Amino acid sequence: MVKVYLSRKGIEFTEHNVSKDREALKRLVGMGFRTTPVTVIGDQKVVGYTPAKLEKALVSEGLSI
Secondary structure (H helix, E strand, O other): HHHHHHHOOOOOOOOOOOOOOHHHHHHHHHHOOOOOOOEEOOOOEEOOOOHHHHHHHHHHHOOOO
């Protein structure tokens, strides 16, 4: 759902599939997370699919209005 949300807003993103990419899994765990999705927007990390939190992070980075 996060991918759909970002795509509909025209926001470019890079997906890292932790089930196929061991380094991506190490980065996720290194950030202190063991669940997905984790969306990194600037210095903010949004866990799960919460449109209000995603929007707040996007606005703080000047990526959405």
